[in-house]
Amino acid sequence: MDGQAGGTPWKLSVLRSSSFRIVALFAACCFICGMTVTALSGYRSLHSLTRQIHEAVANERDEALSGVSSRDVAHLTSAIRSAIRSDPTVYYLLQDAHGRTVAGNMRDLPRIDGPRHLSWTWFPLPPDGHPVVGQGQVLDDGGYFFVGMDGASLRSMRRDVWLTLVWSGGGFLLIGLGGGFVLSRLVLRRIETISQTARDIMRGDISRRIVLNATNDEFEHLAGSLNAMLDRNEAQIASIRQVTNDIAHDMRRPLARLGEQLDMAAEATAPQDRVRAITRSMACLDEALEIFSTLLKLAQIEADDRAPDPQRLPIADLLASLAGLYGPVAEDHGQTLVLVPPEGGLELDGNRVLLTQVLANLIENAINHSPAGTRITVTARRAGGKVVLAVADTGPGIPAHERERVFGKMVRLDGSRATPGTGLGLSMVRAIVRLHGGEIRLLDNAPHGLRCEVTMPATTGRAPEWLVS
Amino acid sequence: MTNEWAAAAPEILWVEDDRQTVAYVIGSGHLAHIAITVAEDGKRGRALALAGGWDCIILDRRLPGGDGLAILADLRAMGMLVPVLILTTMDGIQDRVTGLRRGADDYLVKPFSIRELSARLDVLMRRLRPPSQAMRLIFADIEVDLVARQAYRAGKKLFIQDQELKLLEYFMRHPNIVLSHEMLLQAVWDIDFPIRTNLLESNVSRLRDRLGRDAPSLIHTVRGQGYMLRVQ
Numbered sequence: 001m002d003g004q005a006g007g008t009p010w011k012l013s014v015l016r017s018s019s020f021r022i023v024a025l026f027a028a029c030c031f032i033c034g035m036t037v038t039a040l041s042g043y044r045s046l047h048s049l050t051r052q053i054h055e056a057v058a059n060e061r062d063e064a065l066s067g068v069s070s071r072d073v074a075h076l077t078s079a080i081r082s083a084i085r086s087d088p089t090v091y092y093l094l095q096d097a098h099g100r101t102v103a104g105n106m107r108d109l110p111r112i113d114g115p116r117h118l119s120w121t122w123f124p125l126p127p128d129g130h131p132v133v134g135q136g137q138v139l140d141d142g143g144y145f146f147v148g149m150d151g152a153s154l155r156s157m158r159r160d161v162w163l164t165l166v167w168s169g170g171g172f173l174l175i176g177l178g179g180g181f182v183l184s185r186l187v188l189r190r191i192e193t194i195s196q197t198a199r200d201i202m203r204g205d206i207s208r209r210i211v212l213n214a215t216n217d218e219f220e221h222l223a224g225s226l227n228a229m230l231d232r233n234e235a236q237i238a239s240i241r242q243v244t245n246d247i248a249h250d251m252r253r254p255l256a257r258l259g260e261q262l263d264m265a266a267e268a269t270a271p272q273d274r275v276r277a278i279t280r281s282m283a284c285l286d287e288a289l290e291i292f293s294t295l296l297k298l299a300q301i302e303a304d305d306r307a308p309d310p311q312r313l314p315i316a317d318l319l320a321s322l323a324g325l326y327g328p329v330a331e332d333h334g335q336t337l338v339l340v341p342p343e344g345g346l347e348l349d350g351n352r353v354l355l356t357q358v359l360a361n362l363i364e365n366a367i368n369h370s371p372a373g374t375r376i377t378v379t380a381r382r383a384g385g386k387v388v389l390a391v392a393d394t395g396p397g398i399p400a401h402e403r404e405r406v407f408g409k410m411v412r413l414d415g416s417r418a419t420p421g422t423g424l425g426l427s428m429v430r431a432i433v434r435l436h437g438g439e440i441r442l443l444d445n446a447p448h449g450l451r452c453e454v455t456m457p458a459t460t461g462r463a464p465e466w467l468v469s
Numbered sequence: 470m471t472n473e474w475a476a477a478a479p480e481i482l483w484v485e486d487d488r489q490t491v492a493y494v495i496g497s498g499h500l501a502h503i504a505i506t507v508a509e510d511g512k513r514g515r516a517l518a519l520a521g522g523w524d525c526i527i528l529d530r531r532l533p534g535g536d537g538l539a540i541l542a543d544l545r546a547m548g549m550l551v552p553v554l555i556l557t558t559m560d561g562i563q564d565r566v567t568g569l570r571r572g573a574d575d576y577l578v579k580p581f582s583i584r585e586l587s588a589r590l591d592v593l594m595r596r597l598r599p600p601s602q603a604m605r606l607i608f609a610d611i612e613v614d615l616v617a618r619q620a621y622r623a624g625k626k627l628f629i630q631d632q633e634l635k636l637l638e639y640f641m642r643h644p645n646i647v648l649s650h651e652m653l654l655q656a657v658w659d660i661d662f663p664i665r666t667n668l669l670e671s672n673v674s675r676l677r678d679r680l681g682r683d684a685p686s687l688i689h690t691v692r693g694q695g696y697m698l699r700v701q
Contacts, residue, residue, distance in 0.1 A: 289580065290663055297562050308563045324632035325658060328671035354562070357662040364665045425665070 020184035027176015034172050035165060042161030049154055053133045054115055060090050061135060061147040073143035077103050080145075090149055091132055097142030104146075111144045112136050118148060131155055190219045194226065206234050236303060243299040246409055250291055258284035287422065294424045298409075301431040307351045312459060315346040315380045315387065318355065323378065326363050334372030337363070342380035346387055347459045350436045358432050361425045362391040362452045370395025374449075387458045392451040403442040478504045479524035479594050484514030484540065485556070486532055490579070499583045503590065511535035518544055523551050525593050528573075530557040530564075538571050545572040552593035556581065565661060584649065584694050591646045606641040609687055609700050611680065613641055622680055629679045632658070636676055640688060640698040649695040 014020050064083050068075045073096050080092050080103040093104035101108045109118070118132045134148025193210065200208045209230060210223040258281050265277035323339035330337035348355065359378070366376045376393045398406060409427045433440045438456035445451035479502075485491055486509050494500060508514035511534030518526055518540050526544070528537030541553055552574045557564070560578040568576045575589050606613045610623045613634070620627045620637060629637070639657045640648070650669050654660040660668075673696055677688055689697050 293560055293578075294663065297560075300562050309566055321632060321658070324630055325668060325672065326666070328675040329666045329668050332667070332671050332674075353566075353659055353661065356659070360660070360662070360664070367666055422663070425663075428662075 014181055014184045014188060017184040017188055019187040020180045023180030023183050024176060027172060027180060030176060031169065031172040034168055038165050038168050039161075042164060046154070046158055046161060049157055050133070053149060053151065053154060054135070057115075057133065057135050057147055057149050060087075060149070061137070061145075064092070064147065071139050071145075072141035073097075073102055073139060074141075076139070076143075076145060080104065090147065091134065092148075093144070093146040095144040099144075102143070106132075106146075106148075109136065109144070109146055111138060113138050116146075117151065128152075194219075194223060201230065206230075206237060239299060239303050243295055246295050247292065250295065250409065251288055254284050254288035254291060258288065291422050291424065294422060294428060295409075298424065298428055298431055301354075301428070301435050304435055307349075307354065307436050310350050311352055313348045313350065313352055313355065315348055315389070316341050318348070318352075318359065319378055319380060322356065322359050322363060326360070326367065330367055330376060333367055335367060335370060335374045335376060337367075338375060338377045340377060340379040342382075344382075346380055346382060348387060348436075348456055349459050350456075354432045355436070358429050358454065359389065359391065361429050362454075365425065365452075366391055366393040366395065366450070370449075382458060383455075385458050387456045389454040389456070390451055392445045392449060394445065394449040397444065397448055397450040398442060400444075406442070407440075478502060480504050480506065480522065481525045481527065481590065482506050482508065482514070482517055482523045483527040484508045484511065484518070484532060484537060485527065485529045486510060487529070494583055494586065497583045499587045500590070509533075511537070511540065515540045515543060518551075519547065519549075521549060521551075525552045525554065525590055527554045527556050527590075530555060530559050530568075538568065541572055554586075554589060554593055556586070584647070585651060588647045588649050588695065589652060592643050592648070592652070595643060595646060606638065608641050608644050608698060610684075611637075611641065611687065613638055620679075622684065627679055627681075629676075633672065633676050633679055636672060637680075640696070644698045647691050647694050647697050653696070 060083075064076070064079055065071065068079055073094060076094055080094050083090070084092055084103070084105050088105065091104075091106050093106050093109060094102045095104075095108055095111070096102050099108060099111070113136055115133075115135050118134065131151040131154070132148040133151035133154060134146055136144060136146045138144055197208050197210045209227045212220055212223055212227075214220070261277050261281035261284055265274050265281065268274040268277055319339050319341065323337060327337050363376065363378065366374070370376070370393050374393050374395045376391065379390045379392070381388055407426050407430045409424060430440050433454055433456070436456055438454055441453045441455070443451040443453055481500075481503050483491065483505055485507060488509070491507050495505060506517065508517050511532040514528070514532065514537075515535070518528075528540055530537045537555060537557070541555075544551065544553065553572065554575045554577060555568045555573045556577050556579065557568075558579045565576045565578075574593055577586060577589060604614070604616055606615065612621045614620070615638070618631070618634060620629050620634060635657050636653070639653065653669055654664065673688060673690075677686060680687065685701065687698055687700065689699060691697050
């Protein structure tokens with residue numbers, strides 16, 4: 001997790017993550033919207049309550065003034081005094097033109113016309129701390145008249161509005177930040193898993209894969225794609241590694257023998273010994289070059305996913321030309337090569353040279369590893385959606401437990417050391433067959449002998465587009 | 470580097486950047502009957518090749534200044550039919566097919582033996598002389614009817630099978646030239662994979678039988694090199 005190659009340059013942090021930023025931005029929007037709505041509705045409630053109180057005050061004032069003929073201090077005094085007696089919860093004040101209190105249940109006020117809010121300090125009793133909402137009016141004779149009512153409800157409502165604003169603001173912030181944090185943690189944990197896997201792979205553990213949780217979400221989708229890519233890469237790396245190992249390992253034998261032969265040539269005193277040693281070294285060199293080239297081709301075939309230069313091949317022609325070629329060879333070995341021509345027009349899609357190589361190799365194996373008198377039969381038949389090509393012999397066969405092993409590279413069974421070959425033939429055969437989407441099996445050829453069965457996908461009715469060239 | 474020999478010596482252009490290979494081939498003396506001009510890079514090689522007048526051109530594929538196949542493509546685009554042999558280290562599964570399909574007449578993979586190269590050049594330069602569109606081939610008392618797919622010796626129809634006839638036809642097209650094993654396998658049967666049996670020997674011996682055991686032999690074994698069709 002430091003700056004070295006293979007580590008990330010920084011640790012993934014929740015606050016820096018884009019999911020956190022997105023959620024925080026979202027929370028901020030919610031916060032602003034929520035606060036605006038709350039503030040507006042609070043303002044509206046306050047406003048209507050204020051209006052109600054003012055209306056009530058206006059009513060009281062109108063009531064007090066209603067029975068009075070003239071609006072001056074002298075006429076109002078008795079009316080106010082009786083009003084105070086009848087309803088002590090309403091506050092009244094009547095002052096003469098000099099500011100002296102004539103009647104009322106509160107202290108004298110500065111003469112201000114219109115609606116006003118007063119704190120509780122203007123009232124002698126009771127000291128309940130309640131504000132008063134009221135209305136003042138300058139009278140015709142220069143006196144001043146004030147009517148007020150308890151404004152505690154207004155004050156508590158204002159306090160409620162502020163509390164709501166503060167609490168909902170806090171709530172929005174908490175939910176936004178907390179939600180963002182939790183969501184980012186979840187996302188980051190998933191990303192960190194992927195990232196950790198990538199780093200493990202870079203450190204050499206190429207078989208590591210991102211663990212899937214079967215949640216089928218977008219991360220799973222991404223992880224699935226990445227895993228598929230990793231599988232493909234691993235297969236190719238493995239193939240390259242395999243070739244490198246094969247070459248390093250398998251070239252050693254012929255090169256060592258070449259060294260020995262050259263050594264002998266250098267030491268030889270008799271000219272014919274020297275010539276023989278040089279001839280043998282050239283054979284060793286040829287073998288080394290052949291192994292080298294075969295391994296490279298093998299790697300190429302194993303890495304490909306489709307046969308190069310494919311054609312539609314009539315199997316009868318393929319078998320006939322092979323039988324024509326190898327008939328004389330088998331005869332020279334005292335063996336019989338029998339070709340059973342397939343029924344109907346069986347065809348194969350594939351590379352002609354590569355498929356010829358497969359059959360040639362199987363026939364040569366049968367010829368080389370069987371004694372005189374052996375009968376080698378080449379057949380082709382259709383089995384369901386498959387074409388089965390078989391090369392069967394009545395030779396010694398291969399013990400069942402060795403049959404898988406012979407496909408390995410450079411594997412030569414003990415009994416066959418004397419026959420020529422690099423041990424790559426069957427590896428090549430299997431690689432070619434697999435390249436064509438087929439499979440090869442080695443079976444018993446009752447009562448004795450070996451039967452190599454190559455199962456290939458049968459051609460479909462029409463030639464695929466890539467075949468038409 | 471131009472080796473001036475007899476005026477009739479065939480002229481070959483060899484585009485090859487590996488001086489050691491060139492020195493080895495020319496030094497061996499096997500190609501002494503041929504005048505070889507060597508171009509060491511793709512650019513000069515291309516200019517010389519397009520100048521024309523060659524009996525055969527040998528092209529390497531990995532050259533400084535381009536792929537030999539590009540030169541080949543230019544030659545063929547200009548309608549020049551000079552025989553071209555690709556001589557290269559590239560022997561992937563498709564390389565030979567690609568080379569031949571792009572218009573090469575032969576494809577030889579390095580490392581190669583000088584005899585093999587010499588034999589292939591002989592075949593390539595001979596190819597121009599008799600028209601390959603012939604309906605029948607005649608050599609000594611053998612006659613091959615390419616249309617009816619029949620062979621006759623001294624007027625008598627031979628009982629011959631398809632693969633044997635293909636082999637005979639190739640010999641008849643290239644008489645008096647040593648044909649290497651590799652060449653015969655590739656040219657006649659398209660086999661460019663390793664063979665573990667004496668496939669060629671068996672088939673040649675069978676062909677000799679078909680041509681008549683008692684009649685004078687025409688297909689001769691050249692020890693360590695291959696086979697040759699010639700009259701004694």
